[in-house]
Amino acid sequence: MHNSIQHYPRCDGCTFSPFCIMTHKHRSFAHPYPAIVKKHRILKRHDMLYLAKNKFHSLFIIQEGIIKTYQLDPDGKELIRGFYFASEAIGYEAICTGEYLFSAVAISDVAVCEIPYERVLELLHTKPALQKRFLHLISRQLNIGFYLAAEHAEQRLASFLLDIAARLYPLENKLEFKLPMSRQDIGNYLRLTAETVSRVFSRFQTHQIIIVKNKNVCFIQLDALKQIAEGMKYP
Amino acid sequence: MHNSIQHYPRCDGCTFSPFCIMTHKHRSFAHPYPAIVKKHRILKRHDMLYLAKNKFHSLFIIQEGIIKTYQLDPDGKELIRGFYFASEAIGYEAICTGEYLFSAVAISDVAVCEIPYERVLELLHTKPALQKRFLHLISRQLNIGFYLAAEHAEQRLASFLLDIAARLYPLENKLEFKLPMSRQDIGNYLRLTAETVSRVFSRFQTHQIIIVKNKNVCFIQLDALKQIAEGMKYP
DNA sequence: CGCTGGATTGAGGCCGATCAACTTCAGTGG
DNA sequence: CCACTGAAGTTGATCGGCCTCAATCCAGCG
Secondary structure, three states: OOOOOOOOOOOOOOOHHHHHHHHOOOOOOOOOOOOOEEEEEEOOOOEEEEEEOOEEEEEEEEEEEEEEEEEEEEOOOEEEHHHHHHOOOHHHOOOOEOOOOEEEEOOEEEEEEEHHHHHHHHOOOOOOOHHHHHHHHHHHHOOOOHHOOOOOOHHHHHHHOOOOOOOHHOOOOOEEOOOOOOHHHHHHHHHHHHHHHHHHHHHHHHHOOEEEEEOEEEOOOHHHHHHHOOOOOOO | OOOOOOOOOOOOOOOOOOHHHHHOOOOOOOOOOOOOOOOEEEOOOOEEEEEEEOOOEEEEEEOOOOOEEEOOOOOEEEEEEEEEEEOOOEHHHHHHOOOOOEEEOOOOOOOEEEEEEEEEEHHHHHOHHHHHHHHHHHHHOOOHHHHHHHHOHHHHHHHHHHHHHHHHHOOOOEEEEOOOHHHHHHHHHHHOOOHHHHHHHHHHHHHEEEEEEOOOOOOOOOOHHHHHHHOOOOO
């Protein structure tokens, strides 16, 4: 199965790697810190990571795959609060209320690390460097999705595509990638209907700014896309 | 001047009060912690607290008055990112990037405490309880303004009014209060025009849900307002 | 092959933006 | 006290972008 999870993924970039039980396993010498990562979990597409109103106990780091968080509005419509990619962390919003505010579900096969919040707290005040990185991680969440406020559908979708591409491949600057979510999910995130998302895709393609074929996207005029995201009108 | 700042405001609720130089001054005995609050600043209406792209060095706690943060879109239109009231903290979003992302300006006379971030970090890992409260404060920021995503102007404005009322008077449940910002500011925050804000106010008043007289607002049917905020249609 | 859910495309309607006229308010100076 | 002035707020008419509803197309799959 081309989508299957690697059970020993690279964890080099992870803030918590030095404290991870998986890292410990692969070391021959005794490790100075106790492990704080409780366990690794494997989710299949559509499996829930947690439910809104569940008691908050852990943060999660995504090793591989994609998670979406959402809530249901009174009409039963799904409001997507965020997409989370490999290497990103999820669950911060629950720190202040003590319960998860949204539901989190896998939209591909996923591997996550669970990190009990109490143990994070214990650890933080003994390791200043870790504390600093942790605060960076939370602060970053404050800036994700700022473009949802943009006025026009074109702006929001252009920003979304640039955002997704950058987060799917944090190191490379890829111009071609596969959208991991449906038009409906994109619409629910950007507060647009699936029809509008589809129409804007078509319009971008007509103007030769991108090529869209099913879930495959290719940036043709990257600069034009960036200008649209910034609020410029069409040439 | 009825709007003038008290120079020795109550600081009881402040997370950093035990470490505050003002608190120190008013104690006759030696204090066990070094002061981390650099200085108190007084701003007049329209004074800037900081500018977007300024180097990040401090967080600010608002003692009195109201701050708005905003950025300018390419057309020069002001996008308001948030309003901040007494007892709230501001500047977190800059932790991850190292520079302030927005500009912050006083929309009334304001008194703030400046807290150098480096000293916060030093302090946090020696005081676990403070660390916990600090993380709560940041996490809370993740949830502020979620209602901006609401579909209809009525929903957004109803939610906004409830939000404002609760934050202006954190302890009491006041049904009557004075809006501290203009219709234009409300619109720039909710992504509506000032005209639409005005029209929705009128509509609410016609339906006897609130009474609006200039900047004075009085909730008549609080439940109806809450239902509108939740996305219910008019009766 | 047909089935099924997602994606696309079209026609029509509604909400909020725009533009403009008018009113009200706050501040100033005579 | 009033007159003046500029900013803020209200109200109306029109326009345009996105939603709704519906039909069709397409990919993946047994």
